[in-house]
Amino acid sequence: MITKINQDAMIIRLLPERRAWREILYENLKYNVETLKSLLPKNCRFMAVVKADAYGHGAVPVASYLNRLGIDAFAVATVREGVELRLHGIRGEILVLGYTSPHQVHLLTTYDLIQTAADCVHARALNEAAYYPIKIHIKLDTGMHRLGERSDHIDEIASLFACKNLQICGAYSHLCAADSQTMEDILFTKLQITTFFQTIDHLKSRGLNPGKLHLQSSYGILNYPDLPLDYARIGIAMYGCYSTPEPKLSEQLPLRPVLSLHARIAAVKELCPGETVSYGRNFRAEVPMRIATVTIGYADGLPRSLSNKEIPVLLRGQKTHIIGNICMDQLVIDVTRIPNARPGDIVTLLGTDGPHTLHAEDLAQAAGTITNELLCRLTPREE
Numbered sequence: 554m555i556t557k558i559n560q561d562a563m564i565i566r567l568l569p570e571r572r573a574w575r576e577i578l579y580e581n582l583k584y585n586v587e588t589l590k591s592l593l594p595k596n597c598r599f600m601a602v603v604k605a606d607a608y609g610h611g612a613v614p615v616a617s618y619l620n621r622l623g624i625d626a627f628a629v630a631t632v633r634e635g636v637e638l639r640l641h642g643i644r645g646e647i648l649v650l651g652y653t654s655p656h657q658v659h660l661l662t663t664y665d666l667i668q669t670a671a672d673c674v675h676a677r678a679l680n681e682a683a684y685y686p687i688k689i690h691i692k693l694d695t696g697m698h699r700l701g702e703r704s705d706h707i708d709e710i711a712s713l714f715a716c717k718n719l720q721i722c723g724a725y726s727h728l729c730a731a732d733s734q735t736m737e738d739i740l741f742t743k744l745q746i747t748t749f750f751q752t753i754d755h756l757k758s759r760g761l762n763p764g765k766l767h768l769q770s771s772y773g774i775l776n777y778p779d780l781p782l783d784y785a786r787i788g789i790a791m792y793g794c795y796s797t798p799e800p801k802l803s804e805q806l807p808l809r810p811v812l813s814l815h816a817r818i819a820a821v822k823e824l825c826p827g828e829t830v831s832y833g834r835n836f837r838a839e840v841p842m843r844i845a846t847v848t849i850g851y852a853d854g855l856p857r858s859l860s861n862k863e864i865p866v867l868l869r870g871q872k873t874h875i876i877g878n879i880c881m882d883q884l885v886i887d888v889t890r891i892p893n894a895r896p897g898d899i900v901t902l903l904g905t906d907g908p909h910t911l912h913a914e915d916l917a918q919a920a921g922t923i924t925n926e927l928l929c930r931l932t933p934r935e936e
């Protein structure tokens with residue numbers, strides 16, 4: 554009997570009752586953090602972005618592991634995600650990147666979270682609602698036009714420094730085309746960078762201290778590494794993925810995927826020529842076949858849009874593929890060429906088995922999305 558499940562993937566694999574599950578390779582996470590850290594300028598700190606359950610990797614175990622590696626700055630999307638980390642003992646700074654209702658302002662002080670001021674209106678509402686000073690990073694809009702106060706609204710931004718319940722300890726912006734290598738997007742990104750530093754200089758020239766500064770996320774660091782900033786907010790690259798299969802990067806880093814995804818064979822059966830598989834009868838056998846039903850479906854986060862695309866999967870060190878429509882809880886694979894396939898066998902949808910590796914970049918592209926979305930939506934029901 555295995556009682557204590559540790560983080561060793563091999564032991565997890567031995568649990569025979571697992572239905573569909575993720576494995577997290579912490580040594581790869583460590584490798585990616587170290588590789589990315591080596592790109593950062595000397596005084597720039599690594600802020601690990603662990604929003605959306607650490608892009609589907611598990612926010613609490615990932616942040617705990619990163620704490621042990623010495624990472625002491627985190628970013629989450631929501632105040633609840635920040636609270637969750639604190640309740641599990643995560644130390645260091647936690648920045649909430651998204652909007653927090655002024656009604657939740659007490660959570661920021663109770664759990665020592667840093668809140669993003671989505672704009673000046675938001676900042677003033679938080680200031681009014683707070684009983685004690687709250688830590689704030691001011692977000693500046695330098696061209697993405699999502700969150701952030703327009704960077705040319707200097708007077709309004711400057712006025713926030715007089716709010717008695719706002720302890721302004723940082724200012725940041727977000728690049729919206731840092732992954733692109735087109736001349737137009739490169740010029741746009743450079744303009745965002747210039748605008749950010751000019752706005753900071755304006756504030757400083759008024760004797761105001763905007764605190765810690767940050768601008769780059771994964772692609773920002775990969776394509777624009779040498780900026781004099783205090784943090785880099787790293788998400789997808791830390792998990793060992795690029796957003797798409799062919800990132801057009803000036804320098805491509807050899808990152809290692811952290812997550813793998815597995816399920817099991819539930820049943821194996823024969824198929825006669827002319828018979829069809831799954832809903833909609835979209836797959837039809839031309840020849841006698843053997844097929845296997847696998848314990849994972851779109852309710853586990855595997856996009857239904859991967860149906861009928863011969864998506865590769867791994868079984869017993871061999872490569873085969875999905876056939877027919879993906880169902881809510883199950884899918885079907887071709888095992889004609891894997892005669893020893895048995896119920897209970899492990900099927901790998903992402904990750905390595907034998908000589909083969911399946912990459913999230915390819916699966917995401919086949920599903921018409923990016924790895925960020927594919928990974929953060931994975932919710933395999935383990936039993």
Ligand SMILES: *Cc1c(COP(=O)(O)O)cnc(C)c1O
Pocket residue numbers: 602604650727769770771772786787788789790925
């Ligand atoms: C999600 C997010 C990040 C991390 O982005 P990656 O591309 O995954 O590195 C950084 N900054 C902000 C504001 C974000 O919302």
